[in-house]
Amino acid sequence: MHFSIPSRSADQTTLPGSPSFKAKSRASSHRTSYAPSIFARLRSLIFHPTPPPHSSTAFEKKRRSTRRTTVSVLVIAFVAAAAVLLTIMYALFANFATMDPAGPHVVLVLGLDNTKYKDDYLAKIVENRQEYADAHGYGLYVRYISDFKNLVHDVTKKGWQKLPLMRSAMHENPGSTYFWYLDQNAIIMNPNLDIESHITDVKRLNSLVLRDVPVVPPDSTIRTYRHVPSDRMKFIISQDHEGFQTGSFILKNEEYSRYVLDAWFDKLYQEYKFEKDEKGALEHLAQWHPTVLSKMAVIPQRIFNAYPNGVGEAMYQDGDFVASLAGCDTPERSCVREFERLWDDRGRVVN
Amino acid sequence: MKDKDDLIFSPASRTSRMLNRIRRLPTRLRQVLLPRRVLVILLILLFWFLLFSESGVPFFPRLRWGSSKFVIILAVNQGGGVMQWKGPKEWAVERTSIANKKAYADRHGYHLAIQDMSIKKRYAHEWRESWEKVDVIRQTMKQYPKAEWFWWLDLHTYIMEPSISLEKQVFNRLDNNTYRTLADYNPLDLPVEIPFVDNTHQINLIVPQDCGGFNLGSFLIRRSEWTDFLLDIWWDPVFYEQRHMQWEHKEQDALEHMYSNQAWIRSGTAFIPQRLINSFPEGACSEQRGDKRIFYSQDDRDFVVNMAGCEWGRDCFGEMEHFQKLSASLQQKSRWWPFSK
Numbered sequence: 001m002h003f004s005i006p007s008r009s010a011d012q013t014t015l016p017g018s019p020s021f022k023a024k025s026r027a028s029s030h031r032t033s034y035a036p037s038i039f040a041r042l043r044s045l046i047f048h049p050t051p052p053p054h055s056s057t058a059f060e061k062k063r064r065s066t067r068r069t070t071v072s073v074l075v076i077a078f079v080a081a082a083a084v085l086l087t088i089m090y091a092l093f094a095n096f097a098t099m100d101p102a103g104p105h106v107v108l109v110l111g112l113d114n115t116k117y118k119d120d121y122l123a124k125i126v127e128n129r130q131e132y133a134d135a136h137g138y139g140l141y142v143r144y145i146s147d148f149k150n151l152v153h154d155v156t157k158k159g160w161q162k163l164p165l166m167r168s169a170m171h172e173n174p175g176s177t178y179f180w181y182l183d184q185n186a187i188i189m190n191p192n193l194d195i196e197s198h199i200t201d202v203k204r205l206n207s208l209v210l211r212d213v214p215v216v217p218p219d220s221t222i223r224t225y226r227h228v229p230s231d232r233m234k235f236i237i238s239q240d241h242e243g244f245q246t247g248s249f250i251l252k253n254e255e256y257s258r259y260v261l262d263a264w265f266d267k268l269y270q271e272y273k274f275e276k277d278e279k280g281a282l283e284h285l286a287q288w289h290p291t292v293l294s295k296m297a298v299i300p301q302r303i304f305n306a307y308p309n310g311v312g313e314a315m316y317q318d319g320d321f322v323a324s325l326a327g328c329d330t331p332e333r334s335c336v337r338e339f340e341r342l343w344d345d346r347g348r349v350v351n
Numbered sequence: 352m353k354d355k356d357d358l359i360f361s362p363a364s365r366t367s368r369m370l371n372r373i374r375r376l377p378t379r380l381r382q383v384l385l386p387r388r389v390l391v392i393l394l395i396l397l398f399w400f401l402l403f404s405e406s407g408v409p410f411f412p413r414l415r416w417g418s419s420k421f422v423i424i425l426a427v428n429q430g431g432g433v434m435q436w437k438g439p440k441e442w443a444v445e446r447t448s449i450a451n452k453k454a455y456a457d458r459h460g461y462h463l464a465i466q467d468m469s470i471k472k473r474y475a476h477e478w479r480e481s482w483e484k485v486d487v488i489r490q491t492m493k494q495y496p497k498a499e500w501f502w503w504l505d506l507h508t509y510i511m512e513p514s515i516s517l518e519k520q521v522f523n524r525l526d527n528n529t530y531r532t533l534a535d536y537n538p539l540d541l542p543v544e545i546p547f548v549d550n551t552h553q554i555n556l557i558v559p560q561d562c563g564g565f566n567l568g569s570f571l572i573r574r575s576e577w578t579d580f581l582l583d584i585w586w587d588p589v590f591y592e593q594r595h596m597q598w599e600h601k602e603q604d605a606l607e608h609m610y611s612n613q614a615w616i617r618s619g620t621a622f623i624p625q626r627l628i629n630s631f632p633e634g635a636c637s638e639q640r641g642d643k644r645i646f647y648s649q650d651d652r653d654f655v656v657n658m659a660g661c662e663w664g665r666d667c668f669g670e671m672e673h674f675q676k677l678s679a680s681l682q683q684k685s686r687w688w689p690f691s692k
Contacts, residue, residue, distance in 0.1 A: 151546070164546070167614070171547045255615070258547075259580045262613035268590050284589060291583040 103175025104139035106195050108132070111145040111165045112184055113158065116329070121336060124343065125184055132191040135349040139176060141169040153270035159246065159278040163265040170253050170261075179257075183247035185325040185335050186305075190347045193321050199236060199303060200250065206230040208299040215286050215293070216243050222287040224298050233297035235260060238305045240314055244282050247326045248305040256295055260285070263292075308342060319347075420499040421461040421517055424491050425452050426484070427506050431469020440668040447671050448506050455513045462498060464491045481601035482586045484567065489582050492574055502628075505568040507658040507667055511647075511678045514685075520627060520654055521557070521571065529557060529621035536622075536644070539564040541611045552618035556581070558606075559629040560622055561659070562636035562645060565610075567603045568657045569629040577619045584609070629657045632674070634665045652681065 036044065108129050112122050126142060133140040145161040148168075152160045166181050173179075178200055182188075197204060209230055214220040217239060234256045237249040251257040264281055274280030286293045301307075305324045306316035316323045323342050328335040384391050427445055449465060456463035466487045484503070491501060502517065521528055530536075531550050533543050538560055555578050557571040572578055585605055598604035609616050625631070630647035635658070639645055647653050656674050661667040 167547050255576055256580070258615040258618075259577075259584070262547075262615045263584050265613075266590075266609070267612050268587075268593055268608070272589050272593065288587060289583050291580050 103173050104137060105176060106136070106178045106180060107139040107141050107169060107173050107176045109166055109169045109179055109181045110140065110142045110184065111162055112142060113145055115146060117184075117335070121339070122184070124339075125187075128188055128346070129182070131349060132188045135191055136194045138195070139173060141173065141179075143168070151265075153267060157270075157277050160265065160270055162246065163261050163278065166251065167258070167261045167265070170251070170257060174253070177253055178250055179253060180250045180304075181246075181248065182304075182322065183324065183326065185328055185339070186247060187323050187325075187339070187342050187346055188321065189316075189323045189342070189345070190319055190321050191349050192347065195250070198321060199299070202231045205233060205236070205297060205299075208303060209233065209297045210299065213239070213298060216283050217241060220287065222293070224296070225294055228294055230297065232295060234295045235292075236297045236299060238299055238301040238303065240301055240305075240307070240310075242279075243276060244279050244286075245301065245305055245324075245326065246279050246282065247324050248322060250304075256291075260292055263289075308338070419460050419462055420497070421459075422491060422495045422498040422501045423452055423456055423461055423463045424488065424501055424503045425449065425463060425465050425506070426468045426487065426504070427465055429468045429506055431467070433469065444667050444671045445506060447675055448508065451510055451513075451675070452504065455510045458513055459516045461517070462495055464494065466491065482605075484602055485582050485585045488572060492578075499574055501572050501574070503567065503570055503572070504655075505657065505659070507661050507671070508569055509656050509658070509671065509674045509678065510654070511656055511674065511681070512652055512654050513678075513682070515654055521623065525554065525621075528627060529554065529623050531621050533622075536560060538562055539607060541607065545611070545614055545617065547614040549614075549618040553577075554621040555619040557621050557623050559625040559627070561625055561629070561631065562639045562642070564600075564607055565603055566625070566629055566657070566659065567600075567606070568659050569655055571623075571628075575619075577615075581616065581619075626651070626653050628655050630655065632656060632658050632661075632670055634661065634670070635659045649677065649681070 110126065110129055112125070114122060129140055129142075132138070143165055145158065145165060148161045148164040149155045151164045154160070162181060162183075166179060169179055178195060180195060199205065199208070206229070210224060211226045212223050215222045215224065234252040234254055235249065236251075238245050251261070264278065264285055269281040269284070272281075274284065276283070286296060301310075301314045302316070302320055304322050305326075306320045306322060307314045307326065308316040308323050310316065325335055325338050325342075327333070328338055425448070427449060452463055452465075455461075468483055468487070488501060488503065492498075495501075500517075500522075533541055537543065553573075553575070555573045555575050558565050558567070559570065560566065585602060590605060590608070594604070594608070595601070598608075606616075610620060623629075625645055626648070630653040631645050632647055633640075636642075636645050647656050658665075658667060658670045658674075661670055
């Protein structure tokens with residue numbers, strides 16, 4: 001049997017078989033005057049396309065190379081012009097106005113209760129905070145908590161009033177990053193410690209955060225997260241043997257904090273009559289809403305909320321940052337007396 | 352070594368014949384395709400457009416880029432036939448609604464997430480029943496990680512003007528189309544001002560108000576940190592325990608409560624006039640007959656009709672048929688008379 005080997009040149013691929021096609025190709029190669037119809041042209045495109053002629057004279061080669069150089073020059077020029085134009089537009093129109101307003105990096109928040117305490121007592125507390133804030137360039141936001149009594153559901157439960165107080169502090173200081181709420185009945189005993197290196201610096205916070213501890217001691221099912229990195233923590237608080245201690249906590253000025261403060265302060269939580277008031281509400285929030293708990297950092301109590309008459313790990317020792325007189329407004333104790341005992345022992349700023 | 356030119360005689364075995372054919376394939380392809388470059392390019396372009404086009408060719412496989420930033424969430428199968436039998440009329444209404452949304456989504460390149468809202472065991476009474484919307488939104492946000500805006504539509508809605516895109520209707524002039532405070536229109540009589548609200552905050556939730564309050568039959572929600580917080584706090588056992596007997600509309604009332612009490616929610620919420628995305632038919636809000644802010648108007652060619660509450664006392668099937676025919680006739684009219692109303 002005879003096999004025909006197809007020619008390997010790309011110019012003349014022929015398909016065996018159709019006689020009319022052969023006639024057509026002969027016709028087109030002789031360049032007769034008959035103009036092919038659309039169907040003929042389509043058929044020829046599918047079955048027998050004519051390859052483009054190769055131009056290989058020296059003149060055409062040079063024309064091709066100059067054209068190529070022109071094209072590449074044009075492309076480079078266009079790209080350069082675009083780059084220059086875009087930089088100018090960015091410089092002119094980039095919105096520098098949205099840069100954050102300035103403010104102290106940390107703001108101390110203090111709420112004074114002038115219905116139960118005398119002015120000279122309150123003045124000493126303000127002096128204590130002011131000394132600390134001045135030494136480190138922090139801001140101090142002081143309000144009477146009676147300013148917020150219209151917002152709370154039950155005026156006798158003083159604990160709730162710290163929430164609109166914090167919210168107001170954050171609202172009025174948009175340029176500040178950290179807000180540290182410290183109860184009125186507490187003394188900064190060691191004002192030489194600054195907040196960043198003592199608590200909020202990322203590495204320091206990472207070493208302080210208690211992971212996998214029950215949200216409600218001793219053994220609630222929900223525990224703090226194990227793997228959330230400390231740079232995502234926006235709410236720093238401590239626990240005592242009963243649960244969260246809201247006498248001293250730090251919030252970062254972000255969407256999260258506004259959400260937590262507003263949700264925590266909701267009317268329905270205030271009306272629910274939690275056993276521990278706002279502490280109970282916070283524990284409820286932390287257990288039921290992972291968006292709250294995932295950004296909470298629980299740190300050891302002695303870091304910023306030690307108890308002078310506490311036991312074990314909670315007990316205040318010399319050199320600790322803050323001595324907290326939490327719970328001193330019960331009949332068995334006296335805030336003023338305990339305060340006087342500690343006031344003279346407090347550390348002063350060393351320059 | 353055997354060269355290709357040596358294949359004058361076909362080798363004896365079938366395998367080696369096949370192997371030879373395979374070896375010659377690249378050469379053959381080159382020989383056939385290269386002279387027909389124009390045709391090949393045209394064919395490739397044709398296939399490209401067929402594969403990736405928005406409207407698509409029937410029976411031809413289609414790939415979506417999936418980069419659309421809008422997702423339409425259509426809630427179907429409400430109840431799942433558990434509490435009430437689902438008859439042929441209910442099925443017809445569902446089919447019409449789904450077809451309408453599908454055509455719209457295809458036309459504008461939006462995603463369409465059809466979510467099943469049947470009563471599940473975990474939604475037995477006393478446990479988040481009717482808060483499924485929140486869980487469904489969260490789920491859909493996970494399914495479409497690149498999308499930005501999610502448009503929730505109840506089943507008994509009909510898009511009357513499919514030529515209008517969401518960008519044109521809402522987003523191109525978002526600040527003009529929405530209002531941030533209740534100063535002008537406050538049907539629920541909620542407190543107009545509460546402290547600490549930030550009106551320059553980014554809008555993350557666009558909600559229409561009807562005669563009775565917020566209407567969550569057709570609303571828009573954006574993917575953001577604020578939205579994550581909202582979807583988490585929306586259901587809370589303490590809120591539920593104290594209020595679920597009073598909250599007839601469940602998650603709608605919960606949102607109204609949070610809007611009245613929590614400033615951060617106000618900061619991120621904007622209202623949209625009802626007739627932009629949620630017109631009512633004559634039967635809904637019937638006490639406010641004639642109120643120009645609520646009812647669908649044929650002359651104004653409103654965008655979407657929400658036949659809210661048609662399953663209580665009205666005829667969902669009849670209304671759906673009516674609006675379907677009306678929409679078809681309006682589209683036909685505008686095709687022949689593009690300059691007339």
